[in-house]
Amino acid sequence: MGIRVVKLSKRIPNPLLRLLPTTGAGFSLAVIPALDIFDAPEKGSTEPAELIRHAIRPNEKEARGRPPAQLERESIETIQSREVDDWIIEDLGLALAWIAPGEFLMGSPASEEGRDEDETQHHVTITQGYWIGKTEVTYNQWDTIVGLDSKHPTTFSKDAPIEFVSWHDASDFCLILTSREQTSGRLPAGYRYALPTESQWEHASRAGTSSPFFHGDRLSSGEANFDGNFPYGGAPKGRFLEKPTTVGQYAPDRSGIFDTQGNLWEWCRDWYGRYNGNSVVDPRGPDHGKEKVIRGGSWFDNSRYCRAAMRMRTVPSNRRDNIGFRVALTPIGKGDY
Numbered sequence: 001m002g003i004r005v006v007k008l009s010k011r012i013p014n015p016l017l018r019l020l021p022t023t024g025a026g027f028s029l030a031v032i033p034a035l036d037i038f039d040a041p042e043k044g045s046t047e048p049a050e051l052i053r054h055a056i057r058p059n060e061k062e063a064r065g066r067p068p069a070q071l072e073r074e075s076i077e078t079i080q081s082r083e084v085d086d087w088i089i090e091d092l093g094l095a096l097a098w099i100a101p102g103e104f105l106m107g108s109p110a111s112e113e114g115r116d117e118d119e120t121q122h123h124v125t126i127t128q129g130y131w132i133g134k135t136e137v138t139y140n141q142w143d144t145i146v147g148l149d150s151k152h153p154t155t156f157s158k159d160a161p162i163e164f165v166s167w168h169d170a171s172d173f174c175l176i177l178t179s180r181e182q183t184s185g186r187l188p189a190g191y192r193y194a195l196p197t198e199s200q201w202e203h204a205s206r207a208g209t210s211s212p213f214f215h216g217d218r219l220s221s222g223e224a225n226f227d228g229n230f231p232y233g234g235a236p237k238g239r240f241l242e243k244p245t246t247v248g249q250y251a252p253d254r255s256g257i258f259d260t261q262g263n264l265w266e267w268c269r270d271w272y273g274r275y276n277g278n279s280v281v282d283p284r285g286p287d288h289g290k291e292k293v294i295r296g297g298s299w300f301d302n303s304r305y306c307r308a309a310m311r312m313r314t315v316p317s318n319r320r321d322n323i324g325f326r327v328a329l330t331p332i333g334k335g336d337y
């Protein structure tokens with residue numbers, strides 16, 4: 001893929017964003033190495049997390065305006081106990097699908113074509129339901145919440161997924177969105193917007209399936225945006241678009257979630273770590289690490305990278321043209337960050 005050169009035409013205005021270095025003349029060139037996503041486990045990821053965030057705790061006293069949603073006045077227990085609808089932020093055009101608490105097998109069986117050895121299959125229990133974005137966050141949504149700046153291309157579709165966002169950038173989006181929705185009285189008590197944990201991401205993307213893809217055992221580029229020259233499971237070859245598409249162009253899973261297979265890789269909250277094969281409850285990944293998990297493959301990748309179990313990792317400062325994210329509306333838990 002080579003080296004991408006991004007011209008920064010003005011200083012980045014938002015202090016919440018980690019700044020790329022800018023020159024006194026008001027611009028700089030950022031060179032982003034293209035081969036900095038890793039697929040092999042690394043020993044000794046023990047550096048302290050450079051970013052431990054304080055959870056924003058919804059405070060109804062601080063909420064202004066009339067809560068438009070009945071959920072605002074319900075406890076988490078009440079929310080968990082019944083079927084819950086999609087969550088929609090109308091003025092942002094952001095829809096989230098409800099993912100009920102449940103159990104699933106995370107990872108892939110040894111027989112799965114194209115698997116990696118870091119996908120050790122194990123039993124996961126998710127004790128609390130959450131919502132997850134039906135699409136990757138778009139340019140339009142990013143512009144509304146954070147504001148586009150010079151690190152993003154000037155030519156884009158407002159409904160294309162936002163790219164060139166680091167893990168820090170994506171986490172900041174979630175913090176700002178949480179604050180905005182809390183102020184508007186639209187945040188359910190005990191919940192906040194955050195990047196999904198790796199297990200939340202896989203649980204949602206599987207949509208109850210155990211196959212390599214939510215579609216089943218095959219994948220062609222008529223079903224997801226990836227390099228169609230390399231389909232999966234005997235599916236026919238298809239087009240290679242060589243770029244992201246506007247979100248929601250391919251059939252969703254049974255929960256109504258789009259593009260968990262391909263388009264852009266998606267940042268997860270967790271540091272990358274090894275699965276130990278044990279059954280786990282609400283896993284959050286290692287306490288410390290050097291690289292964050294990304295999931296789902298991208299427009300640039302072969303089909304095997306789009307499998308539900310596929311795990312990749314990269315440093316959280318990485319900004320590139322095939323990594324984006326989707327948000328979760330998720331319970332604030334003990335030790336949450």
Ligand SMILES: [Ca+2]
Binds near residue numbers: 259260264296
């Ligand atoms: Ca994706």
Ligand SMILES: [Ca+2]
Binds near residue numbers: 039116311312
């Ligand atoms: Ca892997």
